[in-house]
Amino acid sequence: MMAAAKQTAGEARRGRRARRVLALLGPFLGLLLVVGLFSLLAPESFLSAYNFKTVATQTVIVGLGAVGMTFVIVSGGIDLSVGSVIALASVVTALLLRDGRAPVLAVLAGVCTAGLCGLVNGLLITRLRIVPFIVTLGMLGMARGFAKYLAGEQKIDAPAYWLADLMTKSPQPGWLLVAPGVWGMFLLALFMGLVLRATVLGTHAFAIGSNEDTARLCGVPVAQNKVVIYALCGLFAGLAGVMQFGRLTVGDPTTAIGKELDIIAAVVIGGGSLAGGEGSILGAMIGAFLMSFLANGCNLTGVPNYVQEIIIGAIIVAAVAVDRLRHR
Secondary structure, eight states: OHHHHHHHHHHHHHHHHHHHHHHHHHHHHHHHHHHHHHHHHSOGGGGSHHHHHHHHHHHHHHHHHHHHHHHHHHTTOOOTTHHHHHHHHHHHHHHHHHTTOOHHHHHHHHHHHHHHHHHHHHHHHHHSOOOHHHHHHHHHHHHHHHHHHHHTTSOEEOOOGGGGGGGOSSOSSGGGOSOHHHHHHHHHHHHHHHHHHHSHHHHHHHHHHHOHHHHHHTTOOHHHHHHHHHHHHHHHHHHHHHHHHHHHSEEOTTTTTTHHHHHHHHHHHTTOOTTSSOOOHHHHHHHHHHHHHHHHHHHHTTOOHHHHHHHHHHHHHHHHHHHHHHHO
16 A cells, blocks of 8 residues: 555656656747747748847847746736836836936836836735736736827937947947847846745745635735735836837837737746746746747748737647646
8 A cells, every 4th residue: 555655656756747847848849949940931041140149139128028927927917018118118218318317317217117017016906906917907008108198109219328239239349249138138037037936035926826815824925925026027127118228229109019918928938827826937038039039030931910910829829728738
């Protein structure tokens, strides 16, 4: 009897290890599949060093957004407002730069404005007990509306100073190889990956996403953690907005429309579960690069934009379906 129980426990451990390995390798395999497919279909320039630099630079916006979104999805929430918050942060940054403010002050204002949007999301969700989908959907409209109001419903031209250098495809010095913003994204992803896996905030995020009621009974301050997590998501959306300004060198209230879908898709492709309790920063980064390679390959092969949107929607549905099947 004891031998049978030990054998069953051993099989269960092996099964868990196999699922963890599959969850880790799945995003890598998906990325390799996309790159391999477009290396056959797209022009030779797809595999060029310059195109890889382009893809890396394009990944910064989705990658930074995905870092914050990972915490939200791990905790069992969702944030549909990140695209609009990115636009609002870029507009606030451009406004202050146009008025002659120091670049550091403009960046802080843009990031803090986005963080305030995330803080409001968290407070509304916890204090009024409204589901995250509704709250962040409302913030999606409000943040976009504020961005258009501040910009006068037009683009804001402003001197970018060193912000433009953060997103240049030809960085100086040359040994950087890719834009400084790309390295910044990697460093922040590494740091936040440690936060997610090795701190109280990360542990509480997984606990809340796995079972909120049980986490509350175990003494986890659920409301406080949710507020912090949504504010954190807003801050990373703000960083993405600043990088978007550096890339475009204008504050555009219409930018990043639909970007929330790319960000959510990146997290889900990377192993995040919309049911909560699962996800990783590494997986989200791989998902972000997959989305960028997909968009880049479609552009090089002449695939219309509406087809890309259909593909992204199908990827989200497929990733969620795979997650459900894996849990069964």
